Structures are given as structure tokens and as C-alpha cells.
Amino acid sequence: MIVTVTPNPSIDRTVRVARLERGELNRTSAPVSEAAGKGLNVSRALHRHAVDTIAVLPLAADSASVYLTLLGDAVPTAPVPTRGSIRTNLTVLEADGTVTKLNEPGPAVDDGDVEALLTSVAAIDADWVVGCGSLPPGAPTSFYASLARGASPARRVAVDTSGGALRACISSCPDLIKPNLAELEELLDARLQTLGEVVSAAGTLVSRGVRAVLVSLGADGALYVDRSHSVHAEATVPRVVNTVGAGDALLAGYLAAGGGADAVATAVAWSVAAIASSGTWMKDVTEADRSAVQVHREVDRSRRLRGQLVAART
Numbered sequence: 001m002i003v004t005v006t007p008n009p010s011i012d013r014t015v016r017v018a019r020l021e022r023g024e025l026n027r028t029s030a031p032v033s034e035a036a037g038k039g040l041n042v043s044r045a046l047h048r049h050a051v052d053t054i055a056v057l058p059l060a061a062d063s064a065s066v067y068l069t070l071l072g073d074a075v076p077t078a079p080v081p082t083r084g085s086i087r088t089n090l091t092v093l094e095a096d097g098t099v100t101k102l103n104e105p106g107p108a109v110d111d112g113d114v115e116a117l118l119t120s121v122a123a124i125d126a127d128w129v130v131g132c133g134s135l136p137p138g139a140p141t142s143f144y145a146s147l148a149r150g151a152s153p154a155r156r157v158a159v160d161t162s163g164g165a166l167r168a169c170i171s172s173c174p175d176l177i178k179p180n181l182a183e184l185e186e187l188l189d190a191r192l193q194t195l196g197e198v199v200s201a202a203g204t205l206v207s208r209g210v211r212a213v214l215v216s217l218g219a220d221g222a223l224y225v226d227r228s229h230s231v232h233a234e235a236t237v238p239r240v241v242n243t244v245g246a247g248d249a250l251l252a253g254y255l256a257a258g259g260g261a262d263a264v265a266t267a268v269a270w271s272v273a274a275i276a277s278s279g280t281w282m283k284d285v286t287e288a289d290r291s292a293v294q295v296h297r298e299v300d301r302s303r304r305l306r307g308q309l310v311a312a313r314t
Contacts, residue, residue, distance in 0.1 A: 002046055002255050003126040006057040007117060007143060008106040008136040009037030011067060014091045020100060028092070035071035036089070038132035038160060038248055045252035045270065045282050047075045056121050058082040058136075060107050080120050082113050097240055106136035114139055118146055128255055132160045132248070141168045148172035156259070160251055162186070173209035176259065178251050180216045181305070196301025198223050199230050214254055214267065216247045219306045222268050223299070229261040232299045233268040235292040240275050249274035249282050261297075268293045 012035075015028035043055035059067060059079035063086040071077070084107030092100040121129060129151075131144045141164040149172050151157040158176035159169050162183040169177070170187075184201055185192055192198050202213035202225035212226040221234025253270025257263035272289040274282040 001124065001126045002043070002051060002053040002128045002130060003121060003124050004039035004043040004053065004055045005117070005121055005129065005131045005147065006037035006039030006055060006133055007109075007114075007131075007139055008087070008134050009035070009040055009057045009059070009067070010087045010089045010104070010106070011063070011070065012036040012089045012091060014093060016093045016095075018095050020092055020094055020098070033070060035067050035074075039130060040071075040075065040077075041245055041248035042130060042132060042160075042252045042255070044075045045249050045274075046256055048282070049256060049285065051252075051256045054078055054124065056080065056117065056124070058109065058113060058117055060084045060086045062086075078120055078124070080113070080116050082107065082109060084108065103134075106134070108137040109139050114143065118143075121147065122150060126155055128156050128158060128259075130158045130160070130251070130255065132251075134161065135165050141165050144169040144174075145172040148174040151175060158251070158255070160247070170205060170208055170210060173211065175211045176214060176254075177205065177210055177212075178214045178216065178247070178254075180247060181218070184213075184215055193304055194301060195220070195223065195232060195299050195303045195305065198305075199225055199299055199301060203230075212260070214251070214264070216250050216271075217305065222250055222264060222271070224261055224264045226261065229297075230299050231261045231264045232296040233264045234294055234296075235268050235272045235289075236294075237272055237275055237292065245277070245282060246271045246274045253285070265290075265293050265295045 013031045013033050015031045017026050017028050040055045043053040046053040054076045056078045060082050087104035087106040090102040131147045144159045144165050145168050148157045148169050156175040159174045160178040188201050205213050215223045224231045250267045250271040254263045254267035257266035269290040270285055273285040277283045
């Protein structure tokens with residue numbers, strides 16, 4: 001059983017425009033609304049591919065019925081009642097593939113809400129507990145550290161968050177963290193320009209007690225580092241439809257494959273499937289998605305990251 005924890009779920013609205021013009025009237029396509037949240041997205045991807053999962057999340061009373069109606073039977077949930085209204089996030093997709101996101105902070109929670117969420121998670125027998133996303137106002141930055149302290153050899157904990165919440169959980173030695181490049185740079189206060197520098201940065205976190213690091217690198221794929229392995233995997237994607245949710249799919253694929261260095265190829269294949277999907281509801285992973293993945297067990301440490309190459313030219 002893979003239990004995901006989403007402390008700050010959302011209703012995601014996605015619209016399309018030919019080109020976003022700041023300060024001007026922009027006419028959009030009809031909006032598409034989805035029940036979302038990073039942990040929920042991970043559970044939904046797992047459930048779609050017949051992996052046993054349940055999503056634990058606080059559900060604000062004012063918007064619970066709307067959220068659950070949008071969710072339907074896409075994933076089993078264990079809601080924890082809270083006050084207020086669930087946040088709504090807006091994604092604007094431009095014709096050239098540019099993605100602009102406007103995310104609300106979410107309803108405030110108190111100590112009782114936080115304790116109820118942690119208690120609900122602890123009551124479920126799990127192989128993996130996966131904490132994902134931002135924290136709502138009022139939640140302590142130590143929330144994910146509390147999850148990680150509940151780990152055992154039979155109950156592994158993964159964390160996918162950023163900023164202070166990610167920094168706070170490092171000393172609690174989670175089994176996995178999944179930062180993207182910007183989050184890893186922020187965590188170590190360093191600019192990373194090559195794959196080798198990413199390997200070294202991830203290795204620093206492993207030396208501090210994190211058991212493994214899975215870094216999502218956008219066009220450069222993903223990099224996995226633990227005490228014994230450094231593995232780089234990437235894929236050629238003929239058409240990028242929507243990058244929103246690709247990191248969640250990467251984590252879901254990693255978990256579905258059992259974790260560890262050998263799971264990186266599956267993780268990237270699931271991310272490829274998500275990139276080809278129009279919303280956060282990723283399509284089924286195909287043989288073509290899996291065939292697109294290249295795994296490098298010897299990391300080219302001198303290779304510059306594509307994002308850095310673009311930055312150097314502009």
C-alpha cells in the first residue's frame with residue numbers, strides 16, 4: 001500500500017490562450033477543473049495503473065462536495081475534515097507550450113488539524129508514506145519531518161516539497177526526497193550547471209542522512225543518487241502537451257517500480273506519459289513511452305544542463 005499525504009489540496013482550473021498578454025484582456029478556452037494536489041496526483045497515477053494506494057488529505061467543509069464530485073472514483077481517499085474553502089489554482093497554457101501558474105495559499109489549519117492528519121496517516125498500514133506539496137497557512141514547517149520520523153524498514157517515507165519544509169525534513173532522514181533542480185539549488189544555496197554538480201549536491205544530502213534523492217531535471221530527465229548508485233535517465237519527447245504533473249508522475253512511477261536505482265527508468269517513462277497528457281490526469285503509460293527512455297548508469301558529469309545552456313545564450 002502506498003499512502004500519499006497532501007496537506008494543501010486544490011481545485012485546479014486550466015485554460016488555454018494563444019498568447020498571454022500582460023495587462024490586456026485575454027480570451028481563454030473553456031476552463032477545465034480538476035480535483036488536485038501533488039499527493040493526490042501521485043495516488044491517481046498509481047490507481048490508474050492498478051497500484052494499491054490511498055490519498056490522505058484535509059478537506060475543507062465549504063467545498064468538499066465540489067472536490068469529491070470532480071474527483072469521482074479516480075482514487076481512494078481518506079479525507080480529514082477541516083474548516084474554510086479549498087484553494088483554487090489557475091494554470092494558463094499558451095500555444096507555444098509556455099505554462100503560467102497562479103496558486104492560492106489554501107485555508108489556514110491549526111494544531112488540531114495537523115494532528116488529525118498525522119493520526120490518520122499513522123493508522124494506515126503502508127509500505128510507503130509519501131508527503132507531497134506545499135503546506136497550508138498555519139501548518140508547521142516540521143510537518144514532513146514528523147512524517148519522516150515515523151519511518152521504519154517496513155514503512156518507508158518519501159517527501160516531495162520545497163523551501164523550509166524540505167529543509168526541515170532532511171535531519172529526519174527520509175528514505176527519499178524528490179526535488180526539482182530549482183528546489184535542490186535553493187536547498188543548498190548553489191547554482192548547479194552540470195550533471196556532475198547535481199550528483200555532488202544530491203550526494204551532500206545523502207551524507208546528511210537522506211537515504212536517496214531523485215532529482216527531476218525537466219528536459220534533462222531525472223537523476224537518482226544514493227550511497228551506492230548514481231543513475232541518470234532521460235527521454236526524447238516528440239510533443240510536449242503539458243508539463244504540469246510530470247514531476248508527480250515521475251514520483252508515482254518510481255514508487256510503482258519499487259524504488260531504488262532500478263526504478264528510475266519506469267519513473268521517467270511515467271513522466272513521459274504525463275507530458276503527453278492535456279491535464280493532470282495522465283494517460284496510460286505505453287510501450288512507446290518506455291522505449292523512449294535512455295538510462296545512463298555512468299553519469300556524464302561534465303554535461304551541461306539544457307536549462308543552463310539556454311540561460312547562457314540569453
